[in-house]
Amino acid sequence: MQADVLxxxxxxxxxxxxxxxGVVIGPGGNLSLRVGNIVYIKKSGACIEDARTSxxxxxxxxxxxxxxxxxxxxxxxxxxxxxxxxxADIKCVMHTHGPYAIAYGMQKKTLKAFFxxxxxxxxxxxxLPFLWPGxxxxxxxTAAAIKNHNAVFLANHGLLAVGANSDEAYYRTMLSEMSxxxxxxAGAFGGVKLFNKKQLAVMAKSDEGKYRREVVKKRV
Numbered sequence: 001m002q003a004d005v006l007x008x009x010x011x012x013x014x015x016x017x018x019x020x021x022g023v024v025i026g027p028g029g030n031l032s033l034r035v036g037n038i039v040y041i042k043k044s045g046a047c048i049e050d051a052r053t054s055x056x057x058x059x060x061x062x063x064x065x066x067x068x069x070x071x072x073x074x075x076x077x078x079x080x081x082x083x084x085x086x087x088a089d090i091k092c093v094m095h096t097h098g099p100y101a102i103a104y105g106m107q108k109k110t111l112k113a114f115f116x117x118x119x120x121x122x123x124x125x126x127x128l129p130f131l132w133p134g135x136x137x138x139x140x141x142t143a144a145a146i147k148n149h150n151a152v153f154l155a156n157h158g159l160l161a162v163g164a165n166s167d168e169a170y171y172r173t174m175l176s177e178m179s180x181x182x183x184x185x186a187g188a189f190g191g192v193k194l195f196n197k198k199q200l201a202v203m204a205k206s207d208e209g210k211y212r213r214e215v216v217k218k219r220v
Contacts, residue, residue, distance in 0.1 A: 082143030
C-alpha cells in the first residue's frame, strides 16, 4: 500500500502542474494510475487542481467494480480501463481539456512530428471524431487508437495521453499542447516543415533517443 500512496502523490502533483499549465479547469478532465490490477482514478466532481490522494478511488480492472475510496469514479472510467487493457506498458492515463488540443481536434488531421522531442517521446497523434463523454463508443475507439499511439486528440473535447508512469503521461500531454502552439507559430512564419521518412528513421534508431525514452520510463 505504501507504494500505491507514493505513486498517487506523484499523480496528484502532476495534476497540479496540469492545472497550472491551463489544460484542466475545475472538475474537468480525469487522471488515473494502474498498480497491479487496481486502477486509481479521480472521483467524479473532484477538481484536479486541488485534489488529494483520497480523491482517487480504486477500481478492479478485472471486474470493473469500485473496491476502495469514497465517491463515484469518473464517468469516463471505462475509457481509462480500455487503455490499460489495450497495452500492458500503460500505467498512467491523463485526459485533459487543453484549449490548443481542443482546437486541433476540430481539424480532423493526424499531428505529425516536426521537432526531436515530439518524435522521441510522443510520436504521431491521431484525431478521433466527437464521441459523447462517458459513452461505450468513446471508450472502444479511444482504446483502439491507443494500441498504436501514445496520445489521441478527441474532437471538440480534448486530449488523452498515456505513459509508463505519471511523468511520461504528463510529458506527452504537454508535448501535444506545445506541438499545436508551435504549429500555429510556424504558420505565422510561412508554414511547418515536417520531418521526412529518412529523418524519422535516423531518429528512431539513435542512441540518444532510446536513452531519453528509457530514462523517462524508469522514473517513479
